[in-house]
Amino acid sequence: MGEREDIREYVIEHRLSSVRRVIAVSGGKGGTGKSLTAAVLSLILAERYKVGLLDLDISSPTVHLILGACCEKPIEDNGLIPPEICGVKVMSVAFFAGERAVPLRGSSLSDILKEILTITRWGEIDFLIIDMPPGFGEAMMELLKLVRRVEFILVTTPSILSAEVVRRMACMLCEMGKRILCVVENMSDPEFPVHPAAGGISGAIGERSTFNVCFDPCVEHAIGNAENLLKTRFAHELRCVVEAIESRF
Ligand SMILES: Nc1ncnc2c1ncn2[C@@H]1O[C@H](COP(=O)(O)OP(=O)(O)OP(=O)(O)O)[C@@H](O)[C@H]1O
Numbered sequence: 001m002g003e004r005e006d007i008r009e010y011v012i013e014h015r016l017s018s019v020r021r022v023i024a025v026s027g028g029k030g031g032t033g034k035s036l037t038a039a040v041l042s043l044i045l046a047e048r049y050k051v052g053l054l055d056l057d058i059s060s061p062t063v064h065l066i067l068g069a070c071c072e073k074p075i076e077d078n079g080l081i082p083p084e085i086c087g088v089k090v091m092s093v094a095f096f097a098g099e100r101a102v103p104l105r106g107s108s109l110s111d112i113l114k115e116i117l118t119i120t121r122w123g124e125i126d127f128l129i130i131d132m133p134p135g136f137g138e139a140m141m142e143l144l145k146l147v148r149r150v151e152f153i154l155v156t157t158p159s160i161l162s163a164e165v166v167r168r169m170a171c172m173l174c175e176m177g178k179r180i181l182c183v184v185e186n187m188s189d190p191e192f193p194v195h196p197a198a199g200g201i202s203g204a205i206g207e208r209s210t211f212n213v214c215f216d217p218c219v220e221h222a223i224g225n226a227e228n229l230l231k232t233r234f235a236h237e238l239r240c241v242v243e244a245i246e247s248r249f
Pocket residue numbers: 029030031032033034035036037057060062132133134186187213214215216217219220223234
C-alpha cells in the first residue's frame with residue numbers, strides 16, 4: 001500500500017480531490033471563538049462560493065448548534081451527503097451521536113476522524129472549512145497527516161496566555177511548511193489592545209494578517225439561526241478574513 005497504512009487514506013484523498021481548498025480554524029486555547037468563526041465564515045463564503053463545513057471537534061461538537069442544524073441528517077447514497085444550511089454543507093458527528101457525549105481518545109478518535117472524512121461526499125466545492133478542537137492534539141496531528149495541503153486560520157483572544165499559545169502554534173505550523181492565512185484576535189477591545197509581550201504572532205506570520213473582531217453581545221441571541229448570525233457585527237467584522245483568504249487564491 002505504499003507509504004499509506006490504511007486504505008481509507010486513499011479514499012479520503014479521492015473524496016477531497018473535488019475540494020479546491022481546505023482551511024482549518026484552529027487555536028491553542030479553548031473558548032476563543034473557533035467554532036463561531038468557522039461557522040460564520042462558512043456562511044459568509046457561501047454567499048459567493050460552494051462551501052462545506054466539517055466539525056472535527058469530535059468529543060464536543062457545536063457547529064450544528066451554532067447553525068441550528070440539530071434536526072438535520074445526512075443522506076446515505078454511496079457515502080453520506082451532508083445537509084445544507086444557508087448554502088453550507090455541514091457534517092458533524094453530532095448528527096449520529098444525538099444528545100450523547102462522544103468520549104474518545106487515541107486510536108478511537110483518529111478512527112472516527114478518518115471514518116467521517118472517508119464517508120462524506122462533499123462534491124465539487126471551493127472551500128472546506130474545518131472546525132478544530134483546541135490545541136495540537138490528536139485531531140490536529142491526524143489532519144496534518146491526512147490532508148497535507150490544509151491551510152490555517154488561527155483564533156486567539158487578546159489574553160496574553162491565549163496569544164502565546166497561538167504564537168507557538170503558528171511557529172510550529174510555519175516550520176512544517178503550512179500556510180497560515182491569518183490570525184483572528186477575537187473578543188478584542190480597542191481600548192485594551194493585546195499585551196505587547198504577545199505581539200510575536202505578527203512576527204511569525206506577517207503584520208497585515210492579524211484581524212481584530214470585537215466582543216459582540218448580540219451574537220449569543222443569534223446562535224442557532226444562520227440568517228441572524230449573518231446580520232451580526234461579528235459577521236460584519238469577519239468579512240475582512242474573506243479578503244485574506246481570496247488574496248491567496
Ligand atoms: N466576538 C464574540 N462576541 C461575543 N461572543 C462570542 C464572540 N466569539 C465567541 N463568542 C462566544 O463565546 C463562546 C465560545 O465560542 P466558541 O464555542 O466558538 O469557542 P471555541 O474556541 O470553539 O471553544 P472550544 O475550544 O471549546 O471549541 C460561544 O458562546 C460564542 O458564542
